[in-house]
Amino acid sequence: MRIGDAAAAAGLTPRALRYYEQRGLLTARRTPSGHRDYTAEDVRHLRAVRELLTAGLTIEDVRALVAAIEALPAAAEPRTDGEPGLCTLPNMIVRRRLTYLDERIERLTELRDGLTQRVGGPLRDLGRDLGSTG
Incomplete structure (x- = not known):
C-alpha cells in the first residue's frame, strides 16, 4: 500500500x-x-x-x-552466565526511561515547591505594592 x-x-x-x-x-x-x-x-x-x-x-x-x-531468535534461551540477555534489553530500556522520568518529576516538584513558597511571601507583597500605586 x-x-x-x-x-x-x-x-x-x-x-x-x-x-x-x-x-x-x-x-x-x-x-x-x-x-x-x-x-x-x-x-x-x-x-x-x-x-x-x-x-x-x-x-x-x-x-x-x-x-x-x-x-531475538525465535526461541531465545535465557542466559545463565549472569550477563543480560537480549530478552532483558527491552526491560532495561524501559527502566532507564522510567528512572529518567522519575528524576525529572522530582526536580520539577522541587521547582514548583520553591515557586509556591516564594509566591506566598515576597512576590505576594510585591503584587500588593504594585496594586496600590494608582
Whole structure:
C-alpha cells in the first residue's frame, strides 16, 4: 500500500512515516517507480511505534527496542552466565526511561515547591505594592 494509506491505517501522517523511516524505525520497500510500499505488517509495526512513543519513550529508545526485538531468535534461551540477555534489553530500556522520568518529576516538584513558597511571601507583597500605586 502507498504511504497515505499506510499512514491512515496506522493513525499517522505521511510526514510522520517519512520521519520514522529517516530515524531508522522502519525501512520501506520501494516500487520500481520509487514509491514507498508498505505491508500490513509494516502498519502493525508503525502502530506499535506510535504506542511506544505515546507511552513516553524517545525515538532512540524505540529504535533500540526495535533492534533488540529483531535480534531475538525465535526461541531465545535465557542466559545463565549472569550477563543480560537480549530478552532483558527491552526491560532495561524501559527502566532507564522510567528512572529518567522519575528524576525529572522530582526536580520539577522541587521547582514548583520553591515557586509556591516564594509566591506566598515576597512576590505576594510585591503584587500588593504594585496594586496600590494608582
